[in-house]
Amino acid sequence: MAYNELYQYSVVSSLMEGIGETGIPYSELVTHGNHGLGTFRRMAGEMICLDNEVYQMKSDGSIVTIDPSTGNDVAPFAMVTRFQPSFTTSIAFDSKQGLSDIMTTLFPKTKNRYLSFRLDGLFKELHQRQTTYEFTDVRGSLIGFRSPEFLQGVSVAGDHLHFISDERDRGGHVLDCKSAGEVQFSGSIMSTVHMQLPDDDEYNEADLELDDDGIRKVEG
Incomplete structure (x- = not known):
């Protein structure tokens, strides 16, 4: 991807429905950007991608460095870009x-x-x-x-x-x-957005609705 184009996997409403078992492998996600946010399987912590490194931020505030080339870590939701500040x-x-x-x-x-x-x-x-x-x-x-x-x-x-x-x-x-x-x-x-939606049964069969109050409460 070119600089400053957004790549997004899935949608926030799917997280609000508890859909978090599958996702894009981190090994694939990092090919789309070096700066971003997301989550992990079963919402086991928040993700931050910074300076070509991926970190898992756990519920106790601690940090684990993730090696995207190994393991089976996936992101049920993520937003990344090749960041070049203007x-x-x-x-x-x-x-x-x-x-x-x-x-x-x-x-x-x-x-x-x-x-x-x-x-x-x-x-x-x-x-x-x-x-x-x-x-x-x-x-x-x-x-x-x-x-x-x-x-x-x-x-x-x-x-x-x-x-x-x-x-x-x-x-x-x-x-x-x-x-x-x-x-x-x-x-x-x-201004350019690339979006990939999940293709698993859990996502395809979900009745996704906008929960504006819930999103604002959870995401602050």
Whole structure:
């Protein structure tokens, strides 16, 4: 794939229905991108793909490095891209909403398009899920995607973020965040989307419906 094109496997609504037994092998997923988010079989933790490495972030906040070339790890849902930022600057923010507002200012034409982004630096506060954890004064990387509101259920509408520490020993899905001074922000708009839908019986026989409230509650 070319730089800054989105590859997505499956849809968020399938996760909300508990469909998580099968998925795309990580050995195949990494051929589509080096920057992304996702999950694992039976939703056993969150995934972050960063700098050509894949990590599994478990429910206790710990991190496991995944070797896509070995094992049988699969992603029931994933979004990845070959990230090449079109804009880089330094920013400071005191909440996830504050970060969202800054990104809207930096990229005003993303209402109906995707945005990929990355932040590197020291973060004063991070509120994480799976089970809720709070990290303070931790240096690391936040990566994520902004998806259009009209695609809720296909993707997670709005800003979807995962964090991993520089030591690669802590991380997870981000519910809220605050920078400790300025951090480096990089981002790029994505207008080309490649989507692959599952072909197994569980997915094909599911009655998928939009659970907007459920998605917003689970994904923060």
